[in-house]
Amino acid sequence: MTLQFFGHPFSSYTQKVLIALWADGTDFAYLMVEDPANMEELKRHSPYGLFPVLIDDGRPVLESSTIIEHLHAHHRGPNDWIPDGELGRQVRFLDRFFDLYVMGNMQRPVSDIIRPEGANRDPYGVQKSRKDLLTAYDWLEANLGDGPWAAGDSFTMADCAAAPSLFYADWVEEIGPDRPRLSAYRSRLLAHPVVARAVDEGRPYRHYFPLGAPDRD
Numbered sequence: 001m002t003l004q005f006f007g008h009p010f011s012s013y014t015q016k017v018l019i020a021l022w023a024d025g026t027d028f029a030y031l032m033v034e035d036p037a038n039m040e041e042l043k044r045h046s047p048y049g050l051f052p053v054l055i056d057d058g059r060p061v062l063e064s065s066t067i068i069e070h071l072h073a074h075h076r077g078p079n080d081w082i083p084d085g086e087l088g089r090q091v092r093f094l095d096r097f098f099d100l101y102v103m104g105n106m107q108r109p110v111s112d113i114i115r116p117e118g119a120n121r122d123p124y125g126v127q128k129s130r131k132d133l134l135t136a137y138d139w140l141e142a143n144l145g146d147g148p149w150a151a152g153d154s155f156t157m158a159d160c161a162a163a164p165s166l167f168y169a170d171w172v173e174e175i176g177p178d179r180p181r182l183s184a185y186r187s188r189l190l191a192h193p194v195v196a197r198a199v200d201e202g203r204p205y206r207h208y209f210p211l212g213a214p215d216r217d
Contacts, residue, residue, distance in 0.1 A: 003028035003075070006042045007052040010205035012103055012164035013064040014052045015198040019160045020068045022194040024077025028054075065095055068157050081157040094150045094158035097136070102165040105133035106172050113210045133173050141179040148188055155192070163189040167199065171214055190217065 005021065005028045007014030021028055031038040033051055043049045045060035054061040054070065061070045072081045082088045108129035112122050144150065150158035166175070166186045175183050189195050199217065206213035 004031055004055040005029065005052060006031045006033055006038060006045075006055075008033050008205075009198075010202040010208055011051060012168055015164040015202065016064045016160045017052050017054070017067050018198050018201075019163060019194050020071060020079070020081060020157070022197060023079050023155070024071070024075075026071065026075055026077055065092075065099065065157065065161070068160060072157075079156075080154060081160070083151075083154070083156065087151060091151045091156045091158045095161045097140075098150075098158065098161035098165040101136040101139075102133065102162075102169050105129040105136060106165070106169040109172055110210060130173055133169060137173075137175055137179055137182055140185075141182045144181050144185055150185070159189065159192075163192070163195045164198070167217065168209075171209065171217075172211060 003026065005017070007017065007030070009015075009032070020026075031041070033039045033042055039049070042051060042053055045055065046053050046062060050062070052064060052067060054067045056070065056074065061067050068081055071077075082091055106129075108122075109126045112126050115121065145152055147153045149155050150162050162185070166182075166189065169175075170186060175186060177183065190199060
C-alpha cells in the first residue's frame, strides 16, 4: 500500500519529513492540506489537526521525528538517518535541539503576531524567545563539528531538522557574520538538492509568513 503523507509545502515540519522522503526516493502520495478535503481527512487522524502525518497501511504516524524514525525502521532507503551507537544518540540530540531551541523559539514571535484580534500579546515571551534563539545560535556556532553536516560526514535526521529550522529562524533573527560556522552550515543545507526543492516548493506560500519573508533566500 502506498504511503500517504499529509502536509503543507510551507510548513517547516512538513519540509523536514519531505527531505527524508525525497532523499530516499520513497514512494508516497502527497496530500496537501491546502485542499480542504485533505485537511478534513487529516483531522480524522490528528487530534489537533496538526501536520505532518504519515499513514502507513491505515496506521497514522504523528510528529516529524517519529515519522522519520518510522520510515527508517520500516521503509529503509539509501540514507542512514539514525546511525547506530553513539553517533545515533548525537543525531537524536541534535534533532531535538533544532526542533526545540531553534524552531521552537522562532515560532513564538510568529505565533504572537497572528493571534486573533483582541487576544493579549506576549511581548515578554517574544523577547525571551528571540534571546533564546540567539543563545541557540551561539551554542551551535561553538559546538558544530568540522564535518559538512550536523553530526559529521553523513546527512542524517539532524540535518532534516536543521534545514527548515535554520531557514526560517534566520528570517526572525539573522544568524549574521559573527557566526561564520553556523552561517556556512545553513548555506550548505540550502544548497543540498532536496532541501532546495523543499524551499522552492514552499516559495509560492511566502505571503503566509506574517513577519515578511526576506528576498535573500
